[in-house]
Each structure stands twice: as C-alpha cells, then as structure tokens.
Amino acid sequence: MEIEGVAVDIDGTITDKKRSLNCRAVEALRRLKVPVVLATGNMPCFARTAAKLIGVSDTVICENGGVVRFEYDGDDVVLGDKEKCYRALEVIRSRYEVELLDDAFRKSEICLRRTFPREEAERMVEGMGVRILDSGFAYHIVDAEVSKGKALRYVADHLGLDVGKFVAIGDSHNDIDMLEVAGIGVAVANADVELKRVADIVTSKPNGDGVVEALEFLGLI
Ligand SMILES: O=C(O)COP(=O)(O)O
Numbered sequence: 141m142e143i144e145g146v147a148v149d150i151d152g153t154i155t156d157k158k159r160s161l162n163c164r165a166v167e168a169l170r171r172l173k174v175p176v177v178l179a180t181g182n183m184p185c186f187a188r189t190a191a192k193l194i195g196v197s198d199t200v201i202c203e204n205g206g207v208v209r210f211e212y213d214g215d216d217v218v219l220g221d222k223e224k225c226y227r228a229l230e231v232i233r234s235r236y237e238v239e240l241l242d243d244a245f246r247k248s249e250i251c252l253r254r255t256f257p258r259e260e261a262e263r264m265v266e267g268m269g270v271r272i273l274d275s276g277f278a279y280h281i282v283d284a285e286v287s288k289g290k291a292l293r294y295v296a297d298h299l300g301l302d303v304g305k306f307v308a309i310g311d312s313h314n315d316i317d318m319l320e321v322a323g324i325g326v327a328v329a330n331a332d333v334e335l336k337r338v339a340d341i342v343t344s345k346p347n348g349d350g351v352v353e354a355l356e357f358l359g360l361i
C-alpha cells in the first residue's frame with residue numbers, strides 16, 4: 141500500500157510521561173514526504189504551535205477531534221458541541237469534585253484532571269450524548285459525535301487523500317478509533333492494552349523511539 145499521510149498523537153506518543161518531546165521522532169517526522177497531521181486531545185492554540193515548532197503540516201486535529209484547523213492562521217472548524225459537555229459536567233459534579241483544565245481555550249470539550257473514576261462517571265452521563273476519554277494525561281468530556289478517527293476522515297477528505305492510506309500512531313484510549321479508521325494502526329510500546337488490541341503494529345520501543353521504529357519498519361524513513 142502506498143502511504144498517503146501519517147496521523148500522530150502528541151502526548152505519550154511523541155512525548156514521554158513528563159511531556160518532554162522526543163527529538164529523534166521530531167527529526168523523523170520532519171523528513172517524511174507525506175503530510176504529517178498531529179492529532180491531540182490538547183487545545184487548538186497548543187496544537188498549532190506544536191505543529192509549527194515540530195515542522196509538520198499546519199493541518200491539526202485538536203480536542204480529540206472536536207476541532208480541526210487547516211492553516212496556522214486559519215479559523216478553527218468546531219465539530220463538537222460543548223454545551224452537551226457542560227450538561228454532563230453538572231451531573232459528574234453532583235458526585236465528584238472536578239478540576240477543569242484550560243477551559244477558556246477549549247471550544248468543543250471539557251478537559252478535567254484525572255481525579256475520579258472515569259468509568260463510573262461515564263455511567264452517570266449515559267444517554268447524554270457524550271463520552272469521557274482518558275488520554276493518560278487528562279480526562280476529556282467530548283461530544284459523542286466527534287472523535288480523532290472521524291476528524292481524520294474529515295481532514296483526509298479535505299486534503300484529497302484516502303484515509304485508508306494513512307498510518308495512525310498513538311498511545312491511549314482516545315486514539316482507538318483513529319487507529320481503526322486509518323489503513324495502518326500503530327501503538328507504541330507504552331500504549332494502553334485496549335489500543336494495542338486494535339493496532340496492526342505494536343512497537344517494541346516506547347514513545348518517540350517507537351514512532352521512529354514504526355516509520356523505519358514501514359519504509360517511510
Ligand atoms: O490529554 C491531553 O491533552 C493529551 O492528549 P494527546 O495524548 O491526545 O495528545
């Protein structure tokens with residue numbers, strides 16, 4: 141299969157537990173001849189800056205697919221409904237203390253510190269049209285209509301590329317459907333078991349070194 145693009149998660153994939161960026165992965169991603177799309181749970185201002193500094197495509201998937209941006213100076217395309225997330229937040233708040241992260245900068249979702257049982261909270265908000273994702277770094281209450289996978293399909297269509305010819309690389313629960321949608325799904329060695337289950341390739345090395353390993357294995361570098 142001729143690979144037309146690479147979608148890569150940020151935290152836990154090209155960064156380590158302390159969120160320190162792996163420079164070998166940066167160099168490898170910069171060298172690729174196909175578009176490299178960052179796909180993160182983080183907010184648009186962070187994602188666009190990260191893309192610029194890393195030296196990959198200005199097209200980024202942010203807020204777990206709730207926002208997409210095609211140009212550095214372009215507008216955010218908001219795909220998720222934050223009101224749904226606020227309604228769910230009130231339900232969760234009735235039982236757990238919550239701490240919101242960067243709320244003023246998020247347009248489609250609510251990011252929370254990981255201080256309560258995610259699965260229990262997800263049961264509490266069943267039927268409200270939201271999901272609670274765990275990136276390993278934070279929880280995200282997202283509109284159930286959005287995901288990194290759906291956003292990748294949207295982005296690929298917009299760029300005139302076939303999403304089935306993308307490689308997607310990730311580490312967590314919030315990457316599952318992106319790996320499923322892409323033609324080749326890669327989980328780095330430190331990835332959640334549930335992500336490894338849907339991956340075509342599981343690297344032997346963790347984080348950014350795993351990204352480099354996968355790109356070499358696929359003949360992209
Ligand atoms: O929770 C976060 O913001 C980190 O998310 P990411 O692993 O999708 O980059």
Ligand SMILES: [Mg+2]
Pocket residue numbers: 149150151152153275310311312
């Ligand atoms: Mg991650």
